[in-house]
Amino acid sequence: MRLIFATHNPNKVREIQAIVPSYIKIQSLAELDYNTPIIESGYNLEENALMKAKTVYDQFKRACFSEDTGLEIAALHGAPGVHSARYAGENATDKENVQKVLAQLGDEPNRKARFRTILALVMSPEEIYMFEGLCIGNILMGPQGVHGFGYDPIFQPNGYEKTFGEMTSSEKQAISHRTHAFEKMNSFLVRYRSPR
Numbered sequence: 001m002r003l004i005f006a007t008h009n010p011n012k013v014r015e016i017q018a019i020v021p022s023y024i025k026i027q028s029l030a031e032l033d034y035n036t037p038i039i040e041s042g043y044n045l046e047e048n049a050l051m052k053a054k055t056v057y058d059q060f061k062r063a064c065f066s067e068d069t070g071l072e073i074a075a076l077h078g079a080p081g082v083h084s085a086r087y088a089g090e091n092a093t094d095k096e097n098v099q100k101v102l103a104q105l106g107d108e109p110n111r112k113a114r115f116r117t118i119l120a121l122v123m124s125p126e127e128i129y130m131f132e133g134l135c136i137g138n139i140l141m142g143p144q145g146v147h148g149f150g151y152d153p154i155f156q157p158n159g160y161e162k163t164f165g166e167m168t169s170s171e172k173q174a175i176s177h178r179t180h181a182f183e184k185m186n187s188f189l190v191r192y193r194s195p196r
């Protein structure tokens with residue numbers, strides 16, 4: 001089964017190809033020579049994911065999915081959420097985004113947070129499915145570790161002594177929000193391929 005992954009990010013394509021079972025062949029937008037930027041102007045992760053998947057489906061008329069992820073912090077009422085990539089400004093670096101989160105939290109004792117991934121799968125205009133993956137944890141007082149990206153150095157998943165930034169990529173992958181969302185999509189696709 002071929003599925004287009006509606007992203008321009010080659011790192012995500014690689015990460016996802018490693019998670020999905022071998023019967024699914026992921027095609028990237030780069031392979032399809034599709035370079036048009038995809039607008040992400042939704043008010044939440046669901047809207048953004050849907051917008052991306054529908055845009056690419058309309059272009060190729062072939063099954064496609066997209067993914068949108070955000071860090072949601074309880075004491076910040078769910079921020080940075082859908083604004084995670086640009087929290088400290090349009091061209092903000094990961095470091096600047098992390099610093100803004102830490103500054104906003106200050107010494108707030110409630111450090112509860114979660115990563116949330118939404119996958120939108122468009123099989124046809126009438127068949128649109130969404131899958132959610134969560135990883136729950138806490139925001140530390142300062143960055144720890146140099147692995148990963150984004151908010152990894154300040155996020156410690158529940159039940160672990162290390163931050164995502166201190167984990168190897170396979171340690172993180174075993175418990176990550178993205179993996180959980182992809183597992184749900186995988187089991188859906190297995191049933192979709194061979195309906196009872």
Ligand code: IMP
Pocket residue numbers: 067068069070071084085086094097115148149150151152164176
């Ligand atoms: P995207 O929708 O997956 O591109 O994610 C938006 C932003 O959320 C990224 O720019 C990162 O700052 C943050 N983010 C997404 N996934 C992760 C993750 O697994 N670890 C840390 N930060 C992440």
